[in-house]
Amino acid sequence: MGTSLAGQMVNLLAAFLLLVAFAMLSQRRVLSLVRLFAWQGAALAASTLLVAYSTGQNHLYYSAALAVALKVILIPWVLHRLIDRLDVRWDIETPINIPTTMLVGIALVIFAFALATPISEMSSTITRGTLGIALACVLLSFLMMIVRRKAIPQVIGFLAMENGLFFAATSATHGMPLVVELGVALDVLVGTFIFGIFFFHIREQFDSLDIRHMEKLKED
Amino acid sequence: MIPAPLAGALACVVIWFVLGGFSLVPAAGASFARRAAFPLGALAGLALAAFGLRAIWEPAASATLLLGLPGMPFHVRLDPLAGFFLFLLGAVSTAISISAAGYFRGETPGRLALIGLQYFVFLASMALVILADDAYLFMVAWETMALASYFLVTTDHQQSAIRGAGFLYLLIAHLGALAILLCFGILHGGRGDYTFAALSSAHLTPQWATVAFLLAFFGFGAKAGMIPLHAWLPEAHPAAPSPVSALMSGVMIKTAIYGMVRVIYDLIGGVRWEWGVIVLVIAAGTTLFGVLYALMQHDLKRLLAYHSVENIGIILLGLGMSMVFIGFGHPMAGALGLIAALYHTLNHAVFKGLLFLGAGSILHARGLRDLNDMGGLIRTMPKTALYFLVGALAISALPPLNGFVSEWLTFQVALQAPILGHSVVRSILPLFAATLALAGALTAMCFVKVYGIAFLGQPREPRHPVRDPHAHSGGDVGPMEQFGMAWLAAGCVVLGVFPVAMLTVLNRVAASLTGTGLSTDALASGWLWLVPTTPAQASYSPVIFLVVIVGVVLLTALLVHRFYHGRVRRSDPWDCGFPEQTPRMQDTADAFGQPIRHVFGPIYLMKRSLPGPDDASPRFVLKIEDRHWYWIYLPIARLADFVSARVALLQQGRISFYLLYSFLTLIALLVFVA
Numbered sequence: 001m002g003t004s005l006a007g008q009m010v011n012l013l014a015a016f017l018l019l020v021a022f023a024m025l026s027q028r029r030v031l032s033l034v035r036l037f038a039w040q041g042a043a044l045a046a047s048t049l050l051v052a053y054s055t056g057q058n059h060l061y062y063s064a065a066l067a068v069a070l071k072v073i074l075i076p077w078v079l080h081r082l083i084d085r086l087d088v089r090w091d092i093e094t095p096i097n098i099p100t101t102m103l104v105g106i107a108l109v110i111f112a113f114a115l116a117t118p119i120s121e122m123s124s125t126i127t128r129g130t131l132g133i134a135l136a137c138v139l140l141s142f143l144m145m146i147v148r149r150k151a152i153p154q155v156i157g158f159l160a161m162e163n164g165l166f167f168a169a170t171s172a173t174h175g176m177p178l179v180v181e182l183g184v185a186l187d188v189l190v191g192t193f194i195f196g197i198f199f200f201h202i203r204e205q206f207d208s209l210d211i212r213h214m215e216k217l218k219e220d
Numbered sequence: 221m222i223p224a225p226l227a228g229a230l231a232c233v234v235i236w237f238v239l240g241g242f243s244l245v246p247a248a249g250a251s252f253a254r255r256a257a258f259p260l261g262a263l264a265g266l267a268l269a270a271f272g273l274r275a276i277w278e279p280a281a282s283a284t285l286l287l288g289l290p291g292m293p294f295h296v297r298l299d300p301l302a303g304f305f306l307f308l309l310g311a312v313s314t315a316i317s318i319s320a321a322g323y324f325r326g327e328t329p330g331r332l333a334l335i336g337l338q339y340f341v342f343l344a345s346m347a348l349v350i351l352a353d354d355a356y357l358f359m360v361a362w363e364t365m366a367l368a369s370y371f372l373v374t375t376d377h378q379q380s381a382i383r384g385a386g387f388l389y390l391l392i393a394h395l396g397a398l399a400i401l402l403c404f405g406i407l408h409g410g411r412g413d414y415t416f417a418a419l420s421s422a423h424l425t426p427q428w429a430t431v432a433f434l435l436a437f438f439g440f441g442a443k444a445g446m447i448p449l450h451a452w453l454p455e456a457h458p459a460a461p462s463p464v465s466a467l468m469s470g471v472m473i474k475t476a477i478y479g480m481v482r483v484i485y486d487l488i489g490g491v492r493w494e495w496g497v498i499v500l501v502i503a504a505g506t507t508l509f510g511v512l513y514a515l516m517q518h519d520l521k522r523l524l525a526y527h528s529v530e531n532i533g534i535i536l537l538g539l540g541m542s543m544v545f546i547g548f549g550h551p552m553a554g555a556l557g558l559i560a561a562l563y564h565t566l567n568h569a570v571f572k573g574l575l576f577l578g579a580g581s582i583l584h585a586r587g588l589r590d591l592n593d594m595g596g597l598i599r600t601m602p603k604t605a606l607y608f609l610v611g612a613l614a615i616s617a618l619p620p621l622n623g624f625v626s627e628w629l630t631f632q633v634a635l636q637a638p639i640l641g642h643s644v645v646r647s648i649l650p651l652f653a654a655t656l657a658l659a660g661a662l663t664a665m666c667f668v669k670v671y672g673i674a675f676l677g678q679p680r681e682p683r684h685p686v687r688d689p690h691a692h693s694g695g696d697v698g699p700m701e702q703f704g705m706a707w708l709a710a711g712c713v714v715l716g717v718f719p720v721a722m723l724t725v726l727n728r729v730a731a732s733l734t735g736t737g738l739s740t741d742a743l744a745s746g747w748l749w750l751v752p753t754t755p756a757q758a759s760y761s762p763v764i765f766l767v768v769i770v771g772v773v774l775l776t777a778l779l780v781h782r783f784y785h786g787r788v789r790r791s792d793p794w795d796c797g798f799p800e801q802t803p804r805m806q807d808t809a810d811a812f813g814q815p816i817r818h819v820f821g822p823i824y825l826m827k828r829s830l831p832g833p834d835d836a837s838p839r840f841v842l843k844i845e846d847r848h849w850y851w852i853y854l855p856i857a858r859l860a861d862f863v864s865a866r867v868a869l870l871q872q873g874r875i876s877f878y879l880l881y882s883f884l885t886l887i888a889l890l891v892f893v894a
Contacts, residue, residue, distance in 0.1 A: 115890055142886070146879045154875070215873035 041071025137164030243336025269310030319704025396442030462580020493547025507533030
């Protein structure tokens with residue numbers, strides 16, 4: 001009974017994760033995006049904890065702790081600081097067509113499920129149904145990077161993509177080896193800092209964080 | 221325990237690498253390179269030549285080095301063929317290294333350190349190409365050689381023309397390397413390892429063997445400078461400093477001949493006569509093209525570079541005939557063809573090294589490289605003039621010097637044509653011999669032009685101011701450069717007068733590749749007579765020839781002295797009615813080539829601009845261009861431009877688009893894989 005309850009809880013969290021991904025896709029305010037990102041991280045940590053509890057894989061507890069520390073606390077805090085320092089707290093992205101983006105997103109989710117079904121049938125883990133959701137999260141985050149014009153939402157999209165990958169790893173195969181996860185977590189952290197530095201440079205150069213200005217860099 | 225010649229050869233390679241490394245050491249490096257590195261390098265070259273020569277008489281030795289990738293160590297092997305080419309490399313590089321010690325004396329320390337490094341890495345990598353016994357080490361050494369020579373070519377990289385020449389060289393060198401790599405890939409065929417022993421045991425279908433042959437032929441041909449892949453050679457050789465030109469023209473393009481012989485005879489094996497015909501056709505074209513364009517040049521180093529193209533053609537003619545004979549089942553004639561080709565390889569290395577060193581001496585001592593600025597150099601540079609004369613006679617294939625011996629041997633191979641079974645091949649083989657005869661005559665004309673205009677006559681005032689600050693020494697070049705030329709000039713004479721000794725050496729090399737050497741008749745005729753087949757058919761004795769020439773000259777001199785009483789009357793020559801004469805009124809290099817330009821008009825692409833009748837300062841400009849540029853190179857360049865412009869449309873400049881590309885790729889891959 002315990003495993004099936006845990007399995008259902010994981011499925012619930014997976015659904016929440018997908019919902020947050022859609023919310024991020026439609027969210028125009030930068031500050032809310034960071035909050036959504038933190039929620040996604042929290043859901044991820046909770047699902048990892050559940051998988052760890054139900055399967056008895058001890059190293060997943062560390063993964064969960066790592067997810068909380070990084071994705072719920074440290075990276076949102078860094079992003080908040082960045083937004084404050086760059087003074088873009090009230091920035092709103094206007095020129096995106098939300099309904100079309102959402103429709104493309106739904107198509108992507110269907111595609112992801114179609115793709116994941118044959119794979120998850122081969123799997124025997126309790127959470128095998130969530131692979132499609134994880135893949136959908138990755139694709140939706142990618143879509144978000146494509147449609148956004150400002151630098152910070154793009155970076156959040158990139159970080160959310162990593163969340164999707166992390167979820168795929170924990171749910172489908174009970175996590176990668178801890179060393180790999182530690183490495184990936186460190187990469188994400190370093191990446192965030194590097195992006196932060198780049199933001200300042202981009203703004204110094206173009207007086208804006210709008211990446212349209214970078215089209216000038218094209219070589220003719 | 222590695223046998224002595226192989227260990228010695230490897231030691232020489234290591235010494236060269238160490239010398240190159242020492243040259244780069246800050247502070248001490250430059251003065252080390254200036255004083256000691258080049259003479260020490262020359263000693264290593266001499267040792268290498270000795271080891272190579274000894275290896276020809278010993279059974280093949282191989283060893284595995286403690287270098288390379290894990291599970292893929294470097295293999296080296298020294299057999300007679302490798303020994304012969306090591307001998308060539310060592311003997312010629314000895315002279316060039318000594319000459320380089322003098323030539324580079326005045327360089328600034330920074331440049332000298334770099335030149336020292338590149339020069340010795342270049343030498344060592346050439347030796348490794350010859351020693352390599354697996355495709356892996358071969359390609360590593362081959363590419364090292366290309367890169368080292370590229371940096372040597374672009375020593376004066378401040379000039380954009382030299383950068384362009386370097387780029388062209390690098391481009392064609394890489395095309396060739398790619399073809400060679402593919403050839404090794406075919407021979408490997410996904411089985412076994414990459415040692416030459418494994419590659420040569422591969423069983424190929426005739427089609428795949430032909431593909432492998434074509435790849436090897438064009439891959440090595442690109443490095444050798446055969447048409448239509450020759451375009452880099454007349455650009456890169458003049459751009460490099462003269463000792464480097466000598467090394468590239470004398471030795472480096474011979475490593476391509478080595479590669480060709482090694483891959484076609486040894487690795488692919490089962491030589492077919494059709495391959496020989498392909499080689500012959502390209503070789504004949506290369507020979508004629510090279511000499512005809514050489515006649516049109518007035519830049520001395522460029523002219524010599526075109527002669528390198530011509531001589532590669534002559535070597536390939538011998539090689540092609542050898543392949544035809546072997547393909548038809550006449551290994552004895554095939555061995556003779558191979559001997560002729562290898563002999564000419566050695567001869568060309570010696571006399572072309574000598575001629576490039578001579579051109580370098582003129583450049584170094586006078587700052588001149590345009591023939592139309594030279595004149596009367598025999599009076600100010602008598603030693604250089606003497607050595608250059610020897611080289612010029614040798615390349616013109618005049619007996620008793622070495623060029624004659626190898627070209628005569630090539631003719632003798634062509635005269636074996638009646639033994640062939642195929643009537644068409646039997647009748648076209650003499651045509652290739654005729655091509656060789658024509659090329660020989662034109663070469664002689666070309667060197668009459670070079671020697672007459674550069675060394676004889678009156679000095680012309682240079683139209684271009686002298687750039688080289690070390691020029692203007694007033695007299696001849698220093699003793700080191702003279703020694704380098706004297707060494708090679710002696711080589712021309714020895715190889716020409718005592719060809720039988722070399723023939724027995726080459727006979728062993730050819731026997732190791734074809735399984736059969738020359739007939740016993742040919743070898744039994746003693747040191748005096750060079751007999752390629754049987755004494756009844758043909759024989760040549762350079763010693764007797766030399767004795768007769770010297771005798772006739774002495775006799776004539778004696779008679780003239782006797783009957784003319786040594787009365788000398790000095791007066792002005794007839795001035796054709798012109799009271800005022802300047803050295804500029806002498807025949808120029810371009811004027812000398814005019815009859816040939818007229819006769820072979822359709823071959824050249826000439827662009828003339830004639831001055832108008834009322835032009836106050838008339839100028840006549842004639843540019844001769846290589847048709848290959850318009851037929852092959854420029855269309856390919858335009859195609860590449862066109863395709864790149866289409867591909868560049870992908871570069872939108874917007875990050876969203878780039879992300880979209882990866883996104884679509886990801887989706888496509890997921891669909892494709894799932």
